[in-house]
Each structure stands twice: as C-alpha cells, then as structure tokens.
Amino acid sequence: MKKIKIVLVVIISVLLFSACTPNNTVVYTNEELGFKMNIPKSWKDKYLVENEENAIIVSHKTLGKKDEKAFLFSITKVIGELITEEDVEWSYTPQKLLGSAQGYSFILSLAEDLQYEPEDLENSKEYEEMREDINTIIHSFKIDDNLEKPKSTNNGYKLIGSNFFRFEIEDNFNLKKSKSSPFIWEILNKDKEDVGDVELSLYNEDEFQEDGMITQYFRDEELKRSIRVSIKDDYVKDMEIIRATMEILGDNYTSLDEIYSQRQILKDGGKELVGRVEAIKLDGLQVKNITIKSKNKTREYKADFPNIVPMKNGNYTLYQVYPFTKNYILSDGEYREKNYEFIFSKHNEIVGIIEIPR
Numbered sequence: 001m002k003k004i005k006i007v008l009v010v011i012i013s014v015l016l017f018s019a020c021t022p023n024n025t026v027v028y029t030n031e032e033l034g035f036k037m038n039i040p041k042s043w044k045d046k047y048l049v050e051n052e053e054n055a056i057i058v059s060h061k062t063l064g065k066k067d068e069k070a071f072l073f074s075i076t077k078v079i080g081e082l083i084t085e086e087d088v089e090w091s092y093t094p095q096k097l098l099g100s101a102q103g104y105s106f107i108l109s110l111a112e113d114l115q116y117e118p119e120d121l122e123n124s125k126e127y128e129e130m131r132e133d134i135n136t137i138i139h140s141f142k143i144d145d146n147l148e149k150p151k152s153t154n155n156g157y158k159l160i161g162s163n164f165f166r167f168e169i170e171d172n173f174n175l176k177k178s179k180s181s182p183f184i185w186e187i188l189n190k191d192k193e194d195v196g197d198v199e200l201s202l203y204n205e206d207e208f209q210e211d212g213m214i215t216q217y218f219r220d221e222e223l224k225r226s227i228r229v230s231i232k233d234d235y236v237k238d239m240e241i242i243r244a245t246m247e248i249l250g251d252n253y254t255s256l257d258e259i260y261s262q263r264q265i266l267k268d269g270g271k272e273l274v275g276r277v278e279a280i281k282l283d284g285l286q287v288k289n290i291t292i293k294s295k296n297k298t299r300e301y302k303a304d305f306p307n308i309v310p311m312k313n314g315n316y317t318l319y320q321v322y323p324f325t326k327n328y329i330l331s332d333g334e335y336r337e338k339n340y341e342f343i344f345s346k347h348n349e350i351v352g353i354i355e356i357p358r
Helices: 085-089 122-131 134-140 238-246 257-267 328-332
Strands: 024-028 034-040 049-053 054-059 068-079 093-101 102-111 157-161 165-170 174-177 183-189 196-203 215-221 224-232 270-284 286-294 299-309 341-346 350-356
Touching: 034 134, 049 068, 054 122, 068 122, 068 134, 068 196, 085 093, 085 286, 102 134, 102 270, 215 238, 224 238, 257 270, 257 299, 257 341, 270 299, 286 328, 328 350
Parallel strands: 299 350
Antiparallel strands: 024 034, 049 054, 054 068, 068 102, 093 102, 157 165, 174 183, 183 196, 196 224, 215 224, 270 286, 270 341, 286 299, 341 350
C-alpha cells in the first residue's frame, strides 16, 4: 500500500483562479510549465499541488493526519512532440497523453495501487470521489498558446523527440511517422520532401550503407537499443548535428526488445526451430506442451511460459508482446497457419515464440 509522508516543507504551486466555470470548477494555471486545467470546486482544501522539475504532483490531503497525503495524479512535461497515444498506453504505469505542442508532450500519470487501506473508510470514500473527477480534469486540459519550444544547442536547429530518441534538426525540417513501418520516421525538408529516415532497429542488427545516403547507427549498450539515421548525402552538416545531439531513450518495452531478449537465449546454450503449431496441450490457461511441425518432422515439446511476438499486416507492431496462453490462442484463430521461430532454452523447453513471414 502506498502512503507518502511529508518529511520536508512542501512547496505548493501557486494557484491562479479565474471566474467560476459553468460546470462548477475553477481554473488552475501553471505558467511555468505552460498549461491550464479546470479543478472541481468540491476539491477546495482537500488537495495539494507540488512542483517538481517539469512536473506537478496532485495529492489528496489525508483527513485527520496533517503530515500525510495520497497520490492522485501527476502531469509531466517532456520533450518530444512525436510521442503518441500508443506510446503512453503501453507504458509501465497508467498514463494518458494530454496533448502535444511546440516540441513538448504533456503526460498524466495515475496511481498504480490503492492509496488507502480499505478499512480507512473516510479517506477512501473522499479519495475515490476525487479520483472520479480526474476524467473531467483531463478533458479541460489546455496547453498555453505561448509555450516556448525546447532550447537547442545549435543556431537554426530545433530539438525534436519521440519515445525512443531526441536530437536536433533544422528549424524548417520535420519528422513524420512512416506508413510502411511503425519503427520508421521520415525526415522531411523545408519543401516537405522525403530526404531520409530514422529507424528504431534491433540492437544487434547488421549495418548497411545505401548509395547516395549517409547512414549512421547509434547504439546504447545499457538499454540494448539501436537507432539508425539515413539522410541524403547533400545534408552532411545535418548528420553532423544529429551525431552530436542524439540521445537514445528507453522508457517502454517494445517488440524489438523482446525479439532481442529471446534471441540472446541462443547464446546461453539455447536453440531455435522454424515451424508451425500442430497441436497444443493446456493446463488451465497455461500452455503446457506445443507440438511443432518443422519440415517433415513433427514433435511435441514442453513449454516454459513463452511470450509470443506476433505480426500484423506483415510487420511487427511497436508494443504487442503477449504471454502464449489459452487466451492468446482464442484471440488468434489463424495461429496454426502461421510460421514461427521457436526459441528453446538449454533445457530444450520453448521459452519464446517469434512470428515470421509466411
């Protein structure tokens, strides 16, 4: 259970209230972060707003206990206008993308667990009533029209970012998510011409160079993340700036992370087998055994709680990794018609499944 005690003097945000709105709320304005939102009037004297670096934390004041509080939600301002709803939905904590503008995204985070013991009826009741109002606050959120862009280190360049990288490009350049792959962003010049791309790639992927293009691979050994940037060879300076400012991020676990993790098992005495699922034995919801048909051989193997990385429309998605259980099998009526790379541990048990093109 999560209870936070105040051990230092809390710096409370300055609340700037406007006239009452029709839905019985008042406006909270945060000039430093550049946003405003409506707070229910019923919250008066029941909550705290604390400032952190690029964020606020909103908490319920615990009744009868002066130095205690319970987390309601936080709002964080992050660099990266390319962050998407999908990125936020697949985060480790319950989150909501409130909006993006001027090179920033604003993300609301909710509590992961109970904030009060069930027997604390008075606090639990008031807390839950306030929690039900959060959706109304979300819908009222508005980014300041005069929000300034993130500062860049190079004149004539701007700092851009996604959930996976940050770097600087020319002020009149933009990045656009590719329609061909969820892992690629197109680089568009001032005339909106495609002059290159940025790709989130497998950490151990082979490097390649393309005629007429400058290609650079950026790798983070700790995160086991790789970003490939390719740009037409007319843009040498742009690549130099990208090299100098590239930052790889590792907030969310992706399907590429899972594929890399599964294939690392091969280096620890594991093996792989390409084939199709012929039959499955269940133990409740868990898959106990999988019969694999590979070439002209069919054999049953023990399964050790494997995850599966499926494909959609011939490509992997950014985040879809699932436990290979009865629930997954029921959700995919065509699983027997697909080809898979089965990953085995050194004990000859199936520990991972990667769908591959037919």
